[in-house]
Amino acid sequence: MASFSFTVLEQSAVSPPTGADLGEPLPLTFFDIMWMTSGAVRRLFFYRFPHPTVHFIDSVLPALKSSLSTTLHRFYPLAGKFRCSDEDEGKLEFRYKEGDSVPFTVVEYDGDFDDVSGDHGRAVSKIRPLVSELREDLYEDMPLLAVQVTVFPNKGFVIGVKISHIACDGRSFIHFVRSWAAVCRAESSAESLPSFDRTMFKFPEKLGTATPGDVKHFFESNKQPKKSTTSNDDAMFVLKGFKLSKGDIEKLKQRVLLSAKTVRCSSFMVTCSWAWVSLVKARAYNAERKVQLLFQADARQRLNPPVSVDYFGNCIRPCFAEAVVSDLIGENGLAFACEAIGNGIKELEVGVFNGCDEWGNRFLKTEQPMAVTSSPLFRVYDADFGWGRPVKVDVASLGDSPGVMSLTESRDEEGGIEFAMSLEENEMAAFDSFLLLALDG
Incomplete structure (x- = not known):
């Protein structure tokens, strides 16, 4: 080596x-x-x-x-x-x-x-x-x-x-x-x-x-022992990137709409659903188990009064999607996932601080939840310092949190989405295969 x-x-x-x-x-x-x-x-x-x-x-x-x-x-x-x-x-x-x-x-x-x-x-x-x-x-x-x-x-x-x-x-x-x-x-x-x-x-x-x-x-x-940058644990985990073209996203949306015409299905929702269903299958959870997807909502324009979109600081709140494994791994799993994510988004309609007393407990009560970070709206590939756009943008901190996916816009295609995730090597192989099956199905 x-x-x-x-x-x-x-x-x-x-x-x-x-x-x-x-x-x-x-x-x-x-x-x-x-x-x-x-x-x-x-x-x-x-x-x-x-x-x-x-x-x-x-x-x-x-x-x-x-x-x-x-x-x-x-x-x-x-x-x-x-x-x-x-x-x-x-x-x-x-x-x-x-x-x-x-x-x-x-x-x-x-x-x-x-x-x-x-x-x-x-x-x-x-x-x-x-x-x-x-x-x-x-x-x-x-x-x-x-x-x-x-x-x-x-x-x-x-x-x-x-x-x-x-x-x-x-x-x-x-x-x-x-x-x-x-x-x-x-x-x-x-x-x-x-x-x-x-x-x-x-x-x-x-x-x-x-x-x-x-x-x-x-x-x-909450002190955690620092990991060595060359630890055996690190060597077991891999960070991998995935891409969905605009055509792939439309294909997945149509599949959701055919099985559940009343379910709202944005590019964000269908991408997260695709990954969530595949990760649940890769982890082979018990069919009766409840699983959770955690994602963040930007509160800037949802507050009353709203704050500037250029506000610098933290201005996000957690959203929660919950589903039963048997629903996610079934024939209409993508639709069930999109519906669960949609229900998490609907909680925002009551108000940004709705349920804030329970945010911590809701996250902690589920073992090994999947989470989503970043957004395709951030335009990370616009970070051109004068020597060209980045050939790749990664979130290195994903290595600390297996099962967390980071979303970005596609570097090469308007309307496409990229995401990355860190998993144990064998689990990543299973996750990758289920992603491909879902896209080809």
């Missing part, structure tokens, strides 16, 4: 421009507090660059770092930390202090760029080292962002961005990355400015703010 090596070329830090007028500290909202025990989100953006490392260092790296500095001025909370308020130690906030910075690591890797950036099953152990560490075992003064650039000489490079989920949701994460890319290619006006206005939120009284003591308890009671 070939042995590849990582060489750290640079470890530095990037801050907003000196003397920049940064905004006020931001208080945590209920939507932020929901994600306190979640790990950071790690995305990988793969780019072709058939030049030597020295050319990358001279021609690409300075632009990446200077544009990041400019972008941190606009997205200033990410340059700061999650910390206690200076004015009131009983309050928590995101705040930038002079001297704060974002760790920026540059690594050279002599591995196979095409191997780690493809859709085929890749060992999670190959993906983990492409994102730098971000300390997540703190409950105060916790950094929110880290960047690692990995250079594959004469092949390409990877921008690995790691953001604490306490700071923002997926829409905000990608808004930041696309804005950074636009500044880097000298088209800063291509992306809108973020909004940090939190005065518009009207939370129910029972949804109070967390105290530092609460946060300390959350972190200490």
Whole structure:
């Protein structure tokens, strides 16, 4: 087996421009507090660059770092930390202090760029080292962002961005990355400015703010042992990408509508249903068992009053789809799955905070639920830093959560969808075969 090596070329830090007028500290909202025990989100953006490392260092790296500095001025909370308020130690906030910075690591890797950036099953152990560490075992003064650039000489490079989920949701994460890319290619006006206005939120009284003591308890009671990047457990899990063309999606929709004409069936719903049914079959659950699919709904335009679509922070709520295994594995399983997902969406019609007291319990009561993250609406492939669109975008943090699927738009076809999932190698083989059977059936 070939042995590849990582060489750290640079470890530095990037801050907003000196003397920049940064905004006020931001208080945590209920939507932020929901994600306190979640790990950071790690995305990988793969780019072709058939030049030597020295050319990358001279021609690409300075632009990446200077544009990041400019972008941190606009997205200033990410340059700061999650910390206690200076004015009131009983309050928590995101705040930038002079001297704060974002760790920026540059690594050279002599591995196979095409191997780690493809859709085929890749060992999670190959993906983990492409994102730098971000300390997540703190409950105060916790950094929110880290960047690692990995250079594959004469092949390409990877921008690995790691953001604490306490700071923002997926829409905000990608808004930041696309804005950074636009500044880097000298088209800063291509992306809108973020909004940090939190005065518009009207939370129910029972949804109070967390105290530092609460946060300390959350972190200490949910500590997980850190995995080695070369552990045997990692080697057993693979991350694999899948694609649905616009034609594939229409084919699946028609199948659902033929078996249940009253079921609403969007591209999101049928893609999630296709994967959910296939995973249930791959795991060979008991036919009488109840299973659950968890997905997130953007609350920005569902709140009263609505908040800006450019709001930066967390503004999502969980939705739950539940079904009996025997229904999902039967002849009309896709239709049953779509109906269950539709019922989860209908809960939003009562209000964004409907059932919020039970969100945690509903998730925890089901063993091994499947979950969906990200969205085709985020336009991840628009992250062009000036050297072309990404050849691949992955969510490296899927390796921490087997059974979680990440959705993106198709890179090559309008109306198509891509998704990725991490599973144990044997389970992935079964999942893959059931996906193909469902598409051909």
